[in-house]
Amino acid sequence: MINQNKIKLISSLNKKKYREQHQLFIAEGEKLVLDLINSKLNISEVFIRDNWNGNKIIPTGITTTHTTEQYLKKISQLKTAPPIIALCSMPKKNLADINFSNDLCIALDDIQDPGNLGTIIRLADWFGIKNIVCSQNTVDVYNPKVIQATMGAIARVNIHYTDIEELLIEQQKQxxxxxxxxxxxxDIYSNKLSPSGIIVMGNEGKGISPAIEQYVDSKLLIPSFSTNLDKSESLNVSTATAITLSEFKRRI
Amino acid sequence: MINQNKIKLISSLNKKKYREQHQLFIAEGEKLVLDLINSKLNISEVFIRDNWNGNKIIPTGITTTHTTEQYLKKISQLKTAPPIIALCSMPKKNLADINFSNDLCIALDDIQDPGNLGTIIRLADWFGIKNIVCSQNTVDVYNPKVIQATMGAIARVNIHYTDIEELLIEQQKQxxxxxxxxxxxxDIYSNKLSPSGIIVMGNEGKGISPAIEQYVDSKLLIPSFSTNLDKSESLNVSTATAITLSEFKRRI
Known part of the structure; x- marks a missing residue:
């Protein structure tokens, strides 16, 4: 059974403040939770519905609490509570472990939409990018909507939060x-791209901020092929990241 | 003033059945509505908030109804009602107008998520794709969430609904x-890609259905660069479309 204190704790994790305090976050649904169980992430406890027949897939050694649908509804952040919810420990990450001279990294300048951050993490996973550095005002990666949107990629990409302006100053010196x-x-298609470095992606509405722009040595354009005269198109940050990573990686 | 019948009509447009019946849809918010006003779309009427100071941007010739915030809330599909909402006529489109032998088109096989369809329309606009053909089970393009996600690109890309299996049979003969x-x-990066033809993108969960797959002559892979052994990654359909269109267009 799940007790009231645990319900209170888990419900509090929809707020960043309490996630930080407890160093915990939640992941919901069979596919996502299984992906995390089979990763190097530390799963503190899983909660499963009493009569759920999928429980055999949970390896021994994982603390498992059976509960009712009613209680799962109380702790779920989704519209429909899934049969399995996991309480996970935030992984420890150290910015000093990144070798910017050898690896390709992404820096996010105030990304606000949880779906965009989740999609960018999935893209990083696909393209073998191990580290994403986020500005302090970027949406929190442990926000339940971000975790859902990563589709498990959260276990395979390290997400760091820091002052990215300071980071860029330091790395430019190197x-x-x-x-x-x-x-x-x-034109990104004809520009020289190196196999390592930092790719900055900007905020949904404002793009890359002037404070950050001054440290960008190579400004890249994804050219439009539109023939419309009344065009006012733009790409969203997830699709722009997809095209940019594809261009960097296909040429290596 | 806006009368009760008009409120009832507009509220009914959150259902596909009534959008089809009236051949009308709504678009909300300053940027989107202005984009549509400045396009070839036919705007039936705009509703603006009484005290809104942005009303000067609406060209003469557009039927404009002033109303209160309270009424805008009643007709808005958004959490926060914007100061301007437009009632738009569905454009007439004819599948027979598409020249598949000369143009590059996208065919969507049961895309379900409104955000994905909106993003794909934005991508088509960016990459100069004039036509998207959707299977009958693809989410309705005039769903308010799709319209919002297109960011105005809906005015510049023709969206057709048809039996895409029949279409592919016919076009393969040609x-x-x-x-x-x-x-x-x-590997899409090394495969030969032609400047015209049909690119099929599949459903979010199931991918391209077997019924459709049999007509695909060139199966393309967007290669993963991940080095994770526990990988279970996939790209979502919007980012896969972004990379695919980028590859087709950069080589023309």
Missing amino acids: QVPIYGTFLDGE | QVPIYGTFLDGE
């Missing part, structure tokens, strides 16, 4: 190339 | 190349 996409940049 | 992305396809 001759690490810094890229970003802009509407007045140079 | 030697129109048919492409699709699959996890067991051939």
Whole structure:
């Protein structure tokens, strides 16, 4: 059974403040929880519905609490409570472990939408990017909506939060190339791209902020092929990230 | 003033059945409505908040009804009612107008998520794709969530609904190349891609259905660069579409 204190704790984890305090977050649904169980993430406890016949897939050694649908509804952040919810420990990550001179990394400048952050983490996973560095104002990666949108990729990509301006200053001194996409940049398809460095992606509405833009040495443009005269198109940050990572990686 | 019958009509447009019956849909918010006003779409009427100071941007010739915030809330599909909502006529489109032998088109096989369809329309706009053909089970393009997600691109891309299996049979007879992305396809980066043809993108969970797969002559793979052994990654359909269109267009 699940007790009232545990329900209170888990419900509190929809707020960043309490996630930070307890260093815990939740993941919901069979596919996602199984992905996390089979990863190097530390699962503190899983809660499963009493009569759920999927319980055999949970390995021994994972603390498992059976509960009713009613209680799962209380702790779920989804519209329909899934039969399995996991309480997970936040992984420890150290910015100093990233070798910017050898690896390709993404820096996010104030991404606000949880779906976009989740999709970018999935893209990083697909393209073999091990680290994403987020500005302090980027949406919290342990927000339940972000966790759901990563589809398990959260277990395979390290997400760091820091002052990205300071980071860029420091890495520029080390001759690490810094890229970003802009509407007045140079054609990404013909521009020279290095196998390592930092790719900055900007906020949904404002793009890359002027404070950050000054450290970008290579401004890249994803060219439009539109023939509309009344065009006012833009790409969203997830699809721009997809195209940018595809271009960097296909040429290695 | 806005009368009760008009409120009832507009509220009914959150259902596909009534949108089809009246051949009308709604668009909300300043940026989106202005984009549509400045396009070839036919705007039936705009509703604006009495004290809104943005009303000067609406060109003469557009039927404009002033109303209160309270009434805008009644007709809005958004959490927070914007100061401007437009009632728009569905554009007439004819599948027979598409020249599949000369143009690159997208065919969508049962896309379910309104955000994905909206994003794919934005991508089509960016990459100069004039037509998207959707299966009958694809989410309705005039669903308010799709319209919002297109960010105005809805005015510049023609969206058709048809039996895409029949379409593919017919176009294959005409030697129109048919492409699709699959996890067991051939590397998109090294595969030959033609400047015209049909690119099929599949459902979020199931991918391209077997009934449709049999007509795809070129199965393409977007390769993963992940080095994780416990990988179970996939790309979502919007980001896969972004990378696929980028590859087709950059080589023209």
